[in-house]
Amino acid sequence: MTTTRRPPRLPLSTPEPMPTPPGTSWDLVERVLRSARARTVFLSGPPGIGKTWAAYHVGRIETLYALTLTEDTATAELRGHYLPVGESRMVWHDGPVTKAMREGARLVLNEISHASAEILSLLHPVLENLDTARLTLPNNDTVVAAPGFHCIATDNCPIEDLPPALRDRFGCVLEIREPHPAALAGLSDTLRRAALRCFALEPERRIGLRAWLSLQSLMAEFTLAEACTIVFGPGRGALVHDAIVLGAAP
Numbered sequence: 001m002t003t004t005r006r007p008p009r010l011p012l013s014t015p016e017p018m019p020t021p022p023g024t025s026w027d028l029v030e031r032v033l034r035s036a037r038a039r040t041v042f043l044s045g046p047p048g049i050g051k052t053w054a055a056y057h058v059g060r061i062e063t064l065y066a067l068t069l070t071e072d073t074a075t076a077e078l079r080g081h082y083l084p085v086g087e088s089r090m091v092w093h094d095g096p097v098t099k100a101m102r103e104g105a106r107l108v109l110n111e112i113s114h115a116s117a118e119i120l121s122l123l124h125p126v127l128e129n130l131d132t133a134r135l136t137l138p139n140n141d142t143v144v145a146a147p148g149f150h151c152i153a154t155d156n157c158p159i160e161d162l163p164p165a166l167r168d169r170f171g172c173v174l175e176i177r178e179p180h181p182a183a184l185a186g187l188s189d190t191l192r193r194a195a196l197r198c199f200a201l202e203p204e205r206r207i208g209l210r211a212w213l214s215l216q217s218l219m220a221e222f223t224l225a226e227a228c229t230i231v232f233g234p235g236r237g238a239l240v241h242d243a244i245v246l247g248a249a250p
Contacts, residue, residue: 024174026054026181032172033059039150040127042112042159042170048208049199050180055108055152062148063105065096069115075122079137092139097126101135104148112153113161120166127151127169183209187216194244207232207240 032038033054043051056064067078080095100107109115115123126135126145133145155161159173179199184192195212198205211231218227224244228237 024176026050026176026178029054029174029176030058032174033152036060036148038172039130040170041150041152041172041174042162043152043154043174043176044156044158045176046199046203046206046208047156048206048210049176049178050183050209051154051176052108052110053180053183055106055110055154059106060148060150061106063100063103064108065100065105066108066110067096068110069112069119071114071116073115073119075118078119078122079135082138092137092141097122098135098137098143100151101126101133101143101145101149104146107149107151109151109153111155112166113155113157120163124165124169127166179209183213187212190244190247191216194240194247197243197247 029043032041043055045051056066067073076095078095078097080093080098082090083093085091094102097107099105109123122135126133128134130145130147130149133149135143137143153170158175159167159170177199179195184195187195191212195207195209198207215227215231218230222230225237225241228241228244231237232240
């Protein structure tokens with residue numbers, strides 16, 4: 001009888017977790033926002049780090065149209081609608097999406113993951129390639145995207161949270177995790193150090209730049225303790241106050 005020897009089993013080891021890839025730098029984000037080749041851009045990251053600020057201020061902005069989307073946003077708010085003129089006449093008025101397409105302007109869509117299915121159906125033909133992007137209005141007018149038209153969508157969620165058909169329409173996908181340096185520059189040294197420490201915490205414990213800038217403004221009139229209470233409430237305000245004071249101590 002022949003016996004076949006099996007090779008010894010190697011001990012199983014737990015694979016080391018893959019390191020989390022770094023987010024995109026603000027320098028690269030701003031270069032993309034300035035590029036004429038970047039026509040549909042999805043910019044994601046934690047709340048309060050300057051995504052919307054960058055979309056409003058950086059790059060090719062001669063004319064800007066912007067909306068913040070919710071589940072209750074109606075298509076008429078994007079596309080346009082009729083308004084009565086006098087007693088018997090209705091006149092069509094373009095919405096921001098239609099205006100941006102006609103004028104070759106920048107369109108900013110904030111919180112795009114909150115859009116309803118009806119809004120997404122409207123956006124699909126709008127976010128097509130420049131030579132095929134078009135929008136048919138209720139008055140049977142077909143709007144073709146003028147040269148220069150581009151769209152920046154911002155969201156706290158990653159692009160994987162969007163429906164596949166919408167994901168496919170973004171030619172540039174950027175994830176940013178650090179606060180914008182221009183916003184940090186508006187803070188005092190003490191608050192800037194506190195804000196940077198805060199952004200290293202878990203997502204649920206972070207404080208957005210809007211709150212830090214509000215705190216900075218209120219400190220011109222109130223004490224630090226009072227300003228922390230006003231912005232964050234008594235409980236969390238006391239924690240933020242102590243963190244700022246301890247962080248500033250030599």
